[in-house]
Amino acid sequence: MSKLLIVGTVAFDEIETPFGKTDKILGGAATYIGLSAANFNTESAIVSVVGQDFPEKHLNLFREQNINLDGLQVVADGRTFFWKGRYHNDMNTRDTLETQLNVLADFEPKVPDHFLDSDIIMLGNLHPAVQMSVIEQVKAPKLIILDTMNFWMDTTLDLLKEVIAKIDVITINDEEARQLSGEYSLVKAAKKIHEMGPKYVVIKKGEHGALLFHDDEIFFAPALPLEEVFDPTGAGDTFAGGFAGYLAETKDTSFENMKKAIVYGSNLASFCVEKFGTERMKNLDIEEINGRLKEFKSLTQFEINLT
């Protein structure tokens, strides 16, 4: 079985949408990536940090999904990373109302011995220094996938570029691709980002789907059109988790297989947004995922024979 190492935040989120608001609920990039990847046949571990305020029930949720927590540090007297945000009526844009780094401020990741030979590393959004440290600890990964965001482009671009030079697949959203490349056209942006290192560039366009670029080839998967998007929090991470989980299960990192991984990422993300936080991701079953795969097929597949 492939080993999938997941790095990213494990956090408390407080979310406000036009549909309602939550208390402090479970959130964080590694959380969504882990819960999404758990739908695939792979051995996975989370490397992250929480405070003493992090409840046992959340830890148990990860354990129930067979996610190894040896690399999840619990800081005595520390408080867990906290993010509070409010979505606008279009559900595509949001304001950050509060960010408390807490235990994340001094986080030094330590990859558990059993995962030093991980096959795939999924670097969720975090400080590039943390991402680099994990890359340096793992022996000979077959594939390194990186997610990041505009915040690190604004504050620590040089270090971020050093990380980007070392990875195989980058997943970022359209605005971030434009910022990183200085190109408005996503086709041109992907080319410039290729030149920075990654052989594969995934550009996430939220409700407008995701593009996978490799040399001159492009693949696109739409987001599933939904009656209602309830809470977009974690959709991008859930997408990345489905992508990484599928590649880990199938042990095939070819472009053809990455197409399928993109479809699975979109599939999983379509569940994530249906309820607040991780609620919908806790008890997904394979029948639901397969049912939605059929929807993706009928949404996108057509038969035209050239005359």
Add this chain to the structure above:
Amino acid sequence: MSKLLIVGTVAFDEIETPFGKTDKILGGAATYIGLSAANFNTESAIVSVVGQDFPEKHLNLFREQNINLDGLQVVADGRTFFWKGRYHNDMNTRDTLETQLNVLADFEPKVPDHFLDSDIIMLGNLHPAVQMSVIEQVKAPKLIILDTMNFWMDTTLDLLKEVIAKIDVITINDEEARQLSGEYSLVKAAKKIHEMGPKYVVIKKGEHGALLFHDDEIFFAPALPLEEVFDPTGAGDTFAGGFAGYLAETKDTSFENMKKAIVYGSNLASFCVEKFGTERMKNLDIEEINGRLKEFKSLTQFEINLT
């Protein structure tokens, strides 16, 4: 051979984009629809109006494409409809700088005798009264496709709704679908628009592709990712022309065939935006269109077999 009746503006456009600006060039909904549909094996006619200032070379362009002009009125001493607009840097939004209705103000459409038994009517964006008049003139069309825009929703909604109640397929953009239905979710919007009459709802999302709704079925075709969008003017009409032209050629208005028509619409539109105005649409050949169809296939088609 099917008869395709095209109604819409034939116009002069003056266009400014970040790449440059044009003089008064050939434009108008019926123009783009006609040039796009001309790539299919069908007998087509344009019902529209121009002024005496409309040059013979433009008329010849239509004639070379075998488009019947018996329904194109030329008003003596009249001036052709004129639109002037400027695109913003994102190429997705634009300002109208000037509109001169001119001969369009008193236009009363007259369907040529030979097209009174048209199989498909493609009603391009125009005053709903003109669209209604054409519907009433044609005997027993197999399919009526309507394109419209927010301007008519703002100014003559009741009449527009009467037209919408009589047609089979509506093509509008996402913002217009939201305005017409009062629903933000495009899935909900399509349902409400179904209830107004059309069995098929096509929602155009520009660079983000197009959705086709029919009962509970949804099909999606992306726009082809391009290095550069040079001028988006007419892309939506070119899409509609490809859609209508393909349905006319294949004489099959099933949902399955409409999926293919959506792909052809996106295919043709991807050419339109590559040059200013109608420039790229004048001399397309079937090899180019087939080549791009292959690109659409590799962009969207995947093989996943459920286990």
